[in-house]
Amino acid sequence: MGEKSIQKKKFILEKARDVFIEKGYKNVTMKDIVEACDISRGGLYLYFESTAQIFLEVLHAEEAKGSDDFMDHIAEDATAADILLLFLQEQKAEIFRKKDNLTVATYEYYFENKPTKKDNILKKRFDSSVRIIEKLVEIGTENGEFYCESPAEAALNIMYLLEGMKISAQTIGLTNEAMDRQILYLLTMLGVGEEEME
Amino acid sequence: MGEKSIQKKKFILEKARDVFIEKGYKNVTMKDIVEACDISRGGLYLYFESTAQIFLEVLHAEEAKGSDDFMDHIAEDATAADILLLFLQEQKAEIFRKKDNLTVATYEYYFENKPTKKDNILKKRFDSSVRIIEKLVEIGTENGEFYCESPAEAALNIMYLLEGMKISAQTIGLTNEAMDRQILYLLTMLGVGEEEME
Amino acid sequence: MGEKSIQKKKFILEKARDVFIEKGYKNVTMKDIVEACDISRGGLYLYFESTAQIFLEVLHAEEAKGSDDFMDHIAEDATAADILLLFLQEQKAEIFRKKDNLTVATYEYYFENKPTKKDNILKKRFDSSVRIIEKLVEIGTENGEFYCESPAEAALNIMYLLEGMKISAQTIGLTNEAMDRQILYLLTMLGVGEEEME
């Protein structure tokens, strides 16, 4: 596959991404993508053979894009609490982002494709976040910012909580304030005094 | 609609429930249900006009069934912690139940139907659970079983956590042990001493 | 068939008539009629076996109703021109009647059922009108009201003209004024001086 082909594939993936954001996963047909890309029906099949494959590649691209390695963007003098708060704010932003949200499509995809752990991007992303948080809590506990006896469980707890709010936002609704309160509650549980927040 | 019709409708809803459990929501066609019920194509339309309607009624029936009013089944001398644990165990059982699980179908349904709060069974169920937990935490705090400064937030926290584990079970996987550890963590956060559990 | 049955049949025909007026002939289903009558599906089949049969009987009933023998309602001292004008006004009223118009249904019915002349109510009605007009023109010509060399052709001419306006009203549109002018033109052709009209 030449350079041109690679460009074309990228182009299709970008357009397809928009479609998945708009319609979720199951509602998307090859026709939808063909139309979004303004290419021929047969043309699409030269690059992809199903919406499943396209979606998976969209997800991979997303992954690559997203890994601007969170850890690297932290200020030198940031405390563990600062970083954790930053992480939570970022998650919140993602949850409330309207026009750039693959959440529904992703869930729909994994509802019918529960691949082995290795291929499961969702799981990889989840686990990676858990590790980051765990590390943060450990560090924070060591230097007295937090109080936590089990950083591993705390990290998982935070991630499941975030997952819960993410899915709630898509089904039963979630307000900005409700999420803020949960973030506050969570930090309080870690022993962060209110005077230390703002 | 006579008594017989009502029976038939119930029968269809039961069969349809099985189909939704097996295939989720979006994958189910009127034909699937017709075949599961072993009735004629036109026959189904005498009772329901779409899979959406059928699913909603399945959900309502589920609701009615489920409301064996949890509160009533509590032992006289049960402590708040006992009851909370009971509730969490029940949620765990539901999450790990293989052959009786409408979770995926329900999420799929609400992904494309985000009705007003009134119609949203998912939200009703969620809110009702929040209220129960909140009450438990309040009582437990009053009599010294728990330590909690904000029962309302704690209740929401528990419910979002459960939601997070529920969706995780369907996407990235969730082990029995992982859930147990989260339950333990949660109780610990409420200040329940380990000696008091087992 | 007992008295009660006859009443029921009449009832059905009345309701069915409304349906045909509203929807034409081809668009009407047995279901429509069943619903309009608020009887059971099977019940309708006890009396009629198809919409075609029902429509035909509606048409027969119409015929019976309509034959209040036009000729009898004429004033003693009415001139031929008076009577002809009366007839034309009546035809006009029928054409412009909105809520009581079986025209479309009737045409639709005869488009797919071109029965022998004997059964053709439309033809019977047409021929009967032709005879009446012919007689009128003859009488009018004899007593000098009209000038007409061929009353038979004139009568047919008038009837075809009316048919043309009737169908036009249902397809390309026909205004009240346009019809008035045609009536005027027609009388003029019969040599009725304008001073004699108003």
Place this chain on the structure above:
Amino acid sequence: MGEKSIQKKKFILEKARDVFIEKGYKNVTMKDIVEACDISRGGLYLYFESTAQIFLEVLHAEEAKGSDDFMDHIAEDATAADILLLFLQEQKAEIFRKKDNLTVATYEYYFENKPTKKDNILKKRFDSSVRIIEKLVEIGTENGEFYCESPAEAALNIMYLLEGMKISAQTIGLTNEAMDRQILYLLTMLGVGEEEME
């Protein structure tokens, strides 16, 4: 849409035309047309989305075909009466044409689609004919061939008469002779002496 597509569309319209002639408008299904064209079910939808659209295009094509501009085919030395007679003969031919008659389908179509005047081909055709006849009668009156005080009304009269005979041919029946007599009557009314005809 390429040249080939245009050809295919034309082909479908031709076949569909035959179907409409044979079965009228309301009785025709997409399946009928698919079978007449010997194409696939889905194939037809590439070109048309409903029988209504197909019929309308058939009618438009008919219109285009029919506009061999009647006016142009008139002999140099033809009198107004000659031309009018020619027109009437042509109408008669159309009415009695068995195997090439869209009359019924057209009426059925306009029974359920009464679009604005602009889209109403039937009305356009009617009005255009009225104008032609009016002109003819005017000219004929000027040069003494006809006697007519109101060419506009006379033209309308002729057209409504033709409409009446057209619909009668499809419902109550119309003989060749009956139509001939009406044509004769009509010319007589315009003051054309019998010696001047045939």
Place this chain on the structure above:
DNA sequence: CATGAATGAGAGTTCATTCAT
């Protein structure tokens, strides 16, 4: 590589008609 016409399977839906009660 790329096109887009063509196919045919299959989902949704409606109705005339029957038949056990």
Place this chain on the structure above:
DNA sequence: GATGAATGAACTCTCATTCAT
């Protein structure tokens, strides 16, 4: 007589997928 549940044929419409150009 009367009911209305049940059937199955028929129709509309959409898509994934192929293939000649």
